[in-house]
Each structure stands twice: as structure tokens, then as C-alpha cells.
Amino acid sequence: DAKTTQPTSMDCAEGRAANLPCNHSTISGNEYVYWYRQIHSQGPQYIIHGLKNNETNEMASLIITEDRKSSTLILPHATLRDTAVYYCIVRVATNTDKLIFGTGTRLQVFP
């Protein structure tokens, strides 16, 4: 699975959009971009995934660049409960193998 690079930490004001970047320049054609987050003292939680088209669900939007070498997770209206560590992971969707987590981005949402 391809390696990802994320900023260590970010801040966001409550109610504003949080835009979390991820670089995955070695991504292969059959690899998807997955995002998970981990709120303090909880297990990681799946957010969203995508291959090349932009995706949106009730939690977030995922924007993938045309060359697929980077992506951005967007939380449109961040709340205090969105404070968490966000992990960007690249993997083949049909692969049932392990997830490889980096250190993620620690997002702090402030009032």
C-alpha cells in the first residue's frame, strides 16, 4: 500500500470548514483513499473513501486531485466533537488485509 503524508496538527474554528490535506504521490491505479478518525479514548472510526471521483456522505466530503497524488477531507461545519486525530490511508478496496496507519493529523476545533 502506498505511503501517505499528513500535517501533524491543524486548528479550526467551530462552524467553519475544516480542510485536511493528504499527500499520496505513489498511489497505484487500483488503490483507494480511505479516511478514518480517532476521538480521544475511542477506536478509529471510518469516515469516507474514494477512488478518483469526489465523494460526499453525511460526515464529510473527499476531494481527490485529478492526478490522484493528493486529496483533501472536508468537514463542512466543524463542531467541537470533530476534535480528533484524522488518518489518511491508501489501500486496494478489495484487499482485506491490515490498515497501515501513520501518525495522522490532530485536528483541534476551538469555540
Place this chain on the structure above:
Amino acid sequence: GAGVSQTPSNKVTEKGKYVELRCDPISGHTALYWYRQSLGQGPEFLIYFQGTGAADDSGLPNDRFFAVRPEGSVSTLKIQRTERGDSAVYLCASSLNAGANIQYFGAGTRLSVL
């Protein structure tokens, strides 16, 4: 519906003791994973089951660690002769062997070895 359940939520033990950590996956999920998370780090893979068999145990750090899933549902992670360095949060996840193979995680067991 019920999510992944891990028991106990906290375990304190003494160096050299044996511990067992239990994971109840989501009903019907054939794949089950164990990860370990140290403070400030992302989860690290330990072992993965497909049904009853271990499909990949390459993450187990040494032979003191062992895991079983005898009936293809509940799994137990066993640690012999615990060491202080084993202190961490042990996370379990399960997934359907289909589609996007999203892994659903439990809240973890915090193991403290004194």
C-alpha cells in the same frame, strides 16, 4: 446494532503475568483484526483472521503473543510473561469480506503492566 465489543476495557497486571483480551466482532463479519496503539502513535497491526484461521500474523512482536478465533466469531489475544513494554491500548476491528472492506473498531482494552 451492536458494534465491536472488547473486554475488559482496562486491565492492570504485574510484570510476568499472563493476560487474555477478548473481542466480540460485529455479527456476520468474517474478518477480524488486532492492532496495538502506543501513546501518540497510530494503531499498529498485530494479526488478522479470516474465519477461524490466522491469515496474517506478521505483526505479532514475539512468541509471547498469541491469538485464537476457534469458532470464527469471538477472538482472544493472549500475552504470556507480560513486560512493561507491552503496556498499550489493544484494538480489535472486524469487517465483512466484501465491498470496501471497511473495518469497524472497538473502543479497545487499555493494558497496563506494572
